[in-house]
Amino acid sequence: MRENVKIITDKDSRKLVVISKILFKGKRSICWDEVKKYLRQYVGNSYLIEDTNDTVYIGRDLPDEYTGSKYTFSLKGANAKAKANATQGIPEMLEIAEGKHYRENSGNKHLRDAVFGWYRYDSRFALPVYDEQGVVERYNVYHVSMLVRHAKNGNYYLYDILDIKKETSNPFRF
Template sequence: MDKKISVISDLDGKKIVVISDIRFKGKRNINWEEVEQYLKEYIGDCYEVVETSDQVYIGSDFPGELKGSGDTKRLYGANAKAKANATQGIPMLLQCATNRRWQENFKGKHNVDAKFGWYRFTTRFALPVYNNDTGDLERFNIFRIEMLIRHAADGNLYLYDMVNIKKKRAPRLSNSCTVTNPFLDYMIH
């Protein structure tokens, strides 16, 4: 299956990044080393958060931080799989991010890399759920995740981690159907 990422809107006009490819599979454990290697492809890229016009860079510390963060270590099951697969949509997740919040840096170890504090943005994404027996697409699960961004001493914003993932109830979409097969047939094909 080709990696396909698209953006849809719910009835409230809120964006959902749809990630149609499950690259990181595993019922019990995610291979975070593999995720880290994949994330290295993003190093040096810059993406704009449309709502705020903030330019967010992907620094060399991001892959290791996402793999080894306390947030990642606490995850298991569907949420771990969702976080790993959300990495495929980083450009669109940042572009669709909303609800920017600032917080002061309280940890001495971040005095340089987050000298001017932290930003959190909220974004949403959807991942497909396939029938184990037939392989047919059954539905999409919707997740909310926060993009944790550090405001470094060089004045730039850098993606640091993706945290606080939470599965959400499937929203109603602007074409008056929920995220189920009829919608998927329209969107994916």
């Protein structure tokens, strides 16, 4: 596991990926080209989802889809910042993912790259919230759906992260 990302168990005995550093900042907008560049480090890697024993690969299409999807363009403010910074915890978020749900292909666009349909997995991560002095005062916890395509070769590939929702329960504190 990397220095600024760790997996913990919260008070409800649920796993959570804690990301301790904000890499992508922006008052108005995120520089998605920087996020895309960051994502390229994962291409060619694979990660095991502990809950289902599924191996999920990171293909060459992830950086473009993650940063250029309709969903990404619809994000504003804190959710855009959350999606950008979630990139740091992708390996760990896949590791703790659960709740595998199948979805059929609904459009012609993906008949080639998701021949066997789609899967969604639920995962969670936390990002720091800083006070005026730059000290972490708490962590906001987010729930996400990890969209995985089931390719013609039988492999699963991470395609995007969707449905980012800040959990409204008490913010997480160390």
